[in-house]
Amino acid sequence: MELSLYKIFLFSLCPLTLLVGQLVSFRVHLEVDKDGWLNTYFVKQGWFWTSLVGWWCMIRYGGFGPRGTWKRTLLRYAILTVWWFVFTQSLWSEAAPLMDMVFTATGGRCSFEVFDSSDSPTWSINEKFHDTFSRRQSSLQKLYAALKKGAQNPPTLLQNAVSEIGYWISEGKGHLRGEDVTPSQLNSLIDSALHSWKKINSSYLCRSLGGYWIGGHDPSGHIFLITLMCMFLLGELQAIGKRALRVLKTHNRYWQQLREHGTNVLTMGGFWNLVAHPPATKKQFFKQLGLIPPNIGLQLIQLIGSTARFIVWDNPVVLLVLFTFLWWWSLLITTIAFHTLWEQLSGLLCAYVVAGFVYWKLV
Numbered sequence: 001m002e003l004s005l006y007k008i009f010l011f012s013l014c015p016l017t018l019l020v021g022q023l024v025s026f027r028v029h030l031e032v033d034k035d036g037w038l039n040t041y042f043v044k045q046g047w048f049w050t051s052l053v054g055w056w057c058m059i060r061y062g063g064f065g066p067r068g069t070w071k072r073t074l075l076r077y078a079i080l081t082v083w084w085f086v087f088t089q090s091l092w093s094e095a096a097p098l099m100d101m102v103f104t105a106t107g108g109r110c111s112f113e114v115f116d117s118s119d120s121p122t123w124s125i126n127e128k129f130h131d132t133f134s135r136r137q138s139s140l141q142k143l144y145a146a147l148k149k150g151a152q153n154p155p156t157l158l159q160n161a162v163s164e165i166g167y168w169i170s171e172g173k174g175h176l177r178g179e180d181v182t183p184s185q186l187n188s189l190i191d192s193a194l195h196s197w198k199k200i201n202s203s204y205l206c207r208s209l210g211g212y213w214i215g216g217h218d219p220s221g222h223i224f225l226i227t228l229m230c231m232f233l234l235g236e237l238q239a240i241g242k243r244a245l246r247v248l249k250t251h252n253r254y255w256q257q258l259r260e261h262g263t264n265v266l267t268m269g270g271f272w273n274l275v276a277h278p279p280a281t282k283k284q285f286f287k288q289l290g291l292i293p294p295n296i297g298l299q300l301i302q303l304i305g306s307t308a309r310f311i312v313w314d315n316p317v318v319l320l321v322l323f324t325f326l327w328w329w330s331l332l333i334t335t336i337a338f339h340t341l342w343e344q345l346s347g348l349l350c351a352y353v354v355a356g357f358v359y360w361k362l363v
């Protein structure tokens with residue numbers, strides 16, 4: 001295989017991003033919302049989006065035609081999908097994914113340290129017990145449900161623990177003050193009860209019971225997945241790139257429409273006013289929408305429609321590039337804000353060796 005400039009870019013993008021992220025993290029401290037829309041709906045469902053865009057490009061650029069490259073693409077996709085699945089997902093409900101096996105084999109476990117067991121006389125929730133208020137609340141609810149479900153004829157102390165958690169859920173405070181039990185006793189009671197009922201060997205199961213993963217070496221699942229996704233999309237771009245560029249250049253009509261309708265919309269009375277003073281409420285938004293002259297409204301709808309058609313139907317390579325950029329950006333954020341360097345490196349390496357082999361040997 002000859003080493004083109006593109007190949008150098010493909011093979012070095014993720015390792016270089018990790019390096020840059022590490023350097024930036026020395027100077028910048030980032031607070032990232034784990035439950036933001038990008039992470040929740042896109043990165044955490046990343047293999048779905050990547051498959052969809054990858055295969056859609058394959059279909060639209062004639063990959064399934066007589067001279068299509070679908071057989072090779074399918075082989076590469078199948079290898080990457082199997083590896084993604086084995087590394088991050090449970091093959092069956094009792095089995096742990098590989099990344100969680102590494103974690104438990106290196107001393108990690110699912111913890112249920114709910115209450116702060118420092119010397120403080122007042123009962124409070126342990127700061128390490130999940131990182132935001134809403135995550136804490138939902139984890140307390142999961143824990144409450146798990147304890148109620150698991151304990152048939154629970155001993156009094158465990159009953160106390162359940163009712164204490166119930167109090168924290170409904171009142172935001174506890175009621176065991178002054179009773180003859182300490183926070184650390186309750187913690188170990190909850191911990192040993194749950195660990196004796198179930199073999200908690202995956203982060204998914206741990207979270208579903210309200211616990212959190214501590215200790216051990218936890219290879220970054222995000223870095224693993226994003227590296228796999230970037231390499232798949234950029235790797236397949238090689239196969240469709242030339243054709244996609246040719247198609248992109250033939251859409252003069254769209255550019256002409258964009259210029260015409262775009263100029264009309266931009267010069268519309270009140271447009272810049274709308275940009276400068278965006279509506280604060282939904283009501284205002286619809287009121288301002290109603291003020292748009294009908295012919296301009298029609299042009300706006302046509303513009304949105306033809307842009308969607310231009311991107312999704314005629315030139316899905318734009319989607320491929322947008323998604324690759326989205327994944328790359330999330331990779332950078334993950335390398336700046338999450339995990340230790342070694343956990344980032346192991347996540348990267350586990351994806352890189354397989355994706356590297358696939359795009360080195362199977363192209």
Ligand SMILES: CCCCCCCC/C=C\CCCCCCCC(=O)SCCNC(=O)CCNC(=O)[C@H](O)C(C)(C)COP(=O)(O)O
Pocket residue numbers: 043044045046047048049051052055056088089203204221222225
């Ligand atoms: C598929 C056959 C190809 C034939 C081609 C026919 C053409 C059809 C055209 C389009 C079809 C599109 C196919 C879509 C199939 C998609 C299949 C899926 O992948 S569905 C599952 C999606 N799941 C995910 O993406 C989850 C990803 N998330 C994770 O792995 C983890 O959450 C994490 C590693 C990111 C983090 O783990 P955590 O424990 O730390 O939270």
Ligand SMILES: Nc1ncnc2c1ncn2[C@@H]1O[C@H](COP(=O)(O)O)[C@@H](OP(=O)(O)O)[C@H]1O
Pocket residue numbers: 032033034035039218219220221222223330331333334338339
């Ligand atoms: N780019 C990103 N944006 C938001 N959250 C991220 C992120 N990268 C990682 N995380 C979060 O950091 C935690 C560790 O990720 P991972 O082990 O997969 O690398 C995960 O938390 P949760 O699993 O609690 O949501 C994940 O959602």
